[in-house]
Amino acid sequence: RAAANFAATALFHHDPGALSARFVQERLHRLGSLPPEARYPVGGWARLVERLAGHARGLGVAVETGARVDTRTLGELARTGPVVVATSLPAARVLLDDASLTWESGRTVLVDLALRTRRGDAFVVSDLDAPGWLERFTAQDPGLAPAGEQLLQGQFPVGPDGRKAEGTARAGELLDLGFPGWRERTTWRTEALADGRTGAVDRPGTTWRDRPSVIRGDGVFLAGDQVAAPGLLSEVSFTSGLEAGLLAVRVRGTGRSYGARGGLDQA
Structure with missing residues (x-):
């Protein structure tokens, strides 16, 4: 005990x-x-996030905050290129209108x-x-x-x-x-x-591979701490975020579309 x-x-x-x-x-x-x-x-998490944001801006990434994204906006973004949805599963479930996006x-x-x-x-x-x-x-x-x-x-x-x-x-x-x-x-x-x-917890008979996939199809990818990626607590977010970002860049560079949903092992 x-x-x-x-x-x-x-x-x-x-x-x-x-x-x-x-x-x-x-x-x-x-x-x-x-x-x-x-x-x-x-400095804790706040300082770490500041450093990550600063590095992204240094690479030429446009960072916009305070702009709410809804299902319509997300659809418009997805039509112009790959999109990474990095939020909680309940929020992603609404944004993507996908009832399968759930995990304990x-x-x-x-x-x-x-x-x-x-x-x-x-x-x-x-x-x-x-x-x-x-x-x-x-x-x-x-x-x-x-x-x-x-x-x-x-x-x-x-x-x-x-x-x-x-x-x-x-x-x-x-x-x-x-x-x-x-x-x-x-x-x-x-x-x-x-x-x-x-973060995710896995019941008997399940592993991280059974969680909602990073690949959602049609150029949409999912990142977060309850998706199909290995790691402990925040590591799941970082691992899935890296994978989602790499796949999005690959789609942008090659035009390849990941239509089938799969986890890290399938990507």
Whole structure:
């Protein structure tokens, strides 16, 4: 049970025993690997995205934000050249009018808070009695919080009928263990329930190859964290994004059309 609860933090799922053993085992091994696989780019995800966008602009890519795309607009774009749809499966399902774009994901309570610094605070606290994880990200990158404060982020998977209050209650118990006096030291806090927004999970008898294909046909390609691509969490987005981009460039350069849907193995 302890191993399952530890693995649950890399799954964002309340019941690892209901998932594919191969899927869970791979993530358990990677979560417990030494040295750890996790990397902490300075500035976090926001800085990483800024660097990616800057590199794209440097290559001559026109980046337009704040422009909403609907089904009609997407159809017009697809008629002029290949299109990569990089969004959540529910949004892609509407944009492409394709009911097959669905796959299971997790459901977890997210807790972020800033605490006044106290010597001896833990870096990571993993709950082995129930799925739960707390991490002090300023231990790796102090610039993520103002001087004298620490940034903590945690996630606590809950079942289909679980409420946000269930996860926040477990967060409080774990904070008591790893961060004494946290209530009095809290300077900022936010909570959220992430439902179906934490990447794909595979049921027994399925693998990543059974998820919605990158190739949608007629010059349309799909990228995201719930599509047919290997990897752990955000790696699925990066892997599918690279594949979708390469295929789109190939279509543009050769005029070849990928009419049949297939995953990375078929491309």
